Amino acid sequence: MNKKGYSLVEVLITLFIVSLILGAAYFTYISIFKGMKEESESVELQMEKIVGLELLRLDLEHTGYGVGKPKTTGDYRILETKAMTPRDGLLIRSTLNNTNNKTxxxxxxxxxxGNDPIRDETSAPNDNYVFIDNEGYIVATVNDGLCPNDDLLIGFPFDSASTGCDNTCTEILYYLSNTNLPSHCNKKTYNLLRKVNNSGGGNPLLSCVADFKFRVDLDTDLDNVVDLKNQQLTNSISPTDLRYQLKKIHVYILIQEGGFNPDYEFKNFNSDSDGKYIPIDGVKLYLPNTPDFKHYRWKAIKMSVKPMSIIK
Known part of the structure; x- marks a missing residue:
């Protein structure tokens, strides 16, 4: 019987072919895994963005809600610029806090x-109310949930830990911070935090934010027509004028979408002496000042909200 084995050349050829197949499979696996990782990061950021932006919209919509006019002191500022680093923060005052059902x-x-209200449209039990008359003035603040007198009054529940409006309205501060930034974010981006009253450093609303700015529309002659559009919010305008003139709040956010991708190059930006930016409505949203910023996807977001406060 003629027994013949494999030659060395045949073994080497077989090993070469197998290595090619394994190499192709490996690179295919790496490519799929990389794509899944990028897609997972993108979906995570998208979900975070949807939830975060909706909460921001609700807070903006309720700017000045339930904030009455004091009869003996100056008016309360319902919206304010807060000087912070790296960007100014936006401070909102409202009796309502959308993350607290009691308000x-x-x-x-x-x-x-002394009697109970004739109509109760609150979401949860709360005995702390600020009562306001039909001209928008504060009549009384109670902690027993009862009507203070026999006038036609509307009462707004407030958190007993409130720090604004002589402790009757919630102060909600939006600002940028690089504390506890997720690892998939560009190192020169920030978390957009939402701080309620004195609740520590605040809670992350959005991550991987490169820039955050805000503007307002004002009706200075009170004819219900906006005559100053997209103005920077300054604290020089009096609280009373701001209450009557404020028509719309615009918020601009530049956010990272997905993680680092060395094969991707972002090109849709302009440059000036301050850096690389994306323009929207004349507002410049600056990209991170890092060499690798081009290997991330960036999206500029504009949110425009008309405050629904019924008190003027």
């Missing part, structure tokens, strides 16, 4: 003092 809603009084 959501209102009650109506039209009966003798």
């Amino acid at each position: 959501i809603g209102w009650v109506l009084c039209n009966n003798s003092g």
Whole structure:
């Protein structure tokens, strides 16, 4: 019987072919894994963005909600610029905090003092109310949930830990911070934090934010027509004028979408002496000042909200 084995050349050829197949499979696996990782990061950021932006929209919509006019002191500022680093923060005042059910809603009084309200549209039990008359002035603050007198009054529940409006309205501060920045974010981006009253450093609303700015539309002659559009919010305008003139709030955010991708190059930007930026409505949103910023995807977001406060 003629027994013949494999030659050395045949073995080497077989090993070469197998190595090619394994190499192709490996690179295919790496490519798929990389794509899945990028897609996972992108989906995670998209979900975070949807939730975060909706909460921001609700807070902007309720700017000045329930904030009455004091009868004996100066007016309360319902919206304010807060000087911070690297960008100014946006401070909102409202009796309503959208993450606290006890501050959501209102009650109506039209009966003798000390009685329960005739209509209760609150979301959760709360005995702390600031009552306001039909001219928008604060009549009384109670902690027993009862109508203070027999006038036609509307009451707004507030958090007992409130730090604004003589402790009757919530202060919500939006600002940028690089504390606890997720690892997939460009190292020169920030978390957009939402701080309620004195709640520590605040809670992350959005991550991987490169820039955050805000503007306002004002009706200075009170004819219900905006005559100053997209203005920087300055604290030089009086609280009373701001209450009457504020028509719309615009927020601009430049955010990273997905993680680092060495094969991708972002090109849609302009440059000036301050750096690389994306323009929107004349507002410059600056990209991170890092050599690798081009290997991330960036999106400029504009949110325009009309405050719904019923008190002027």
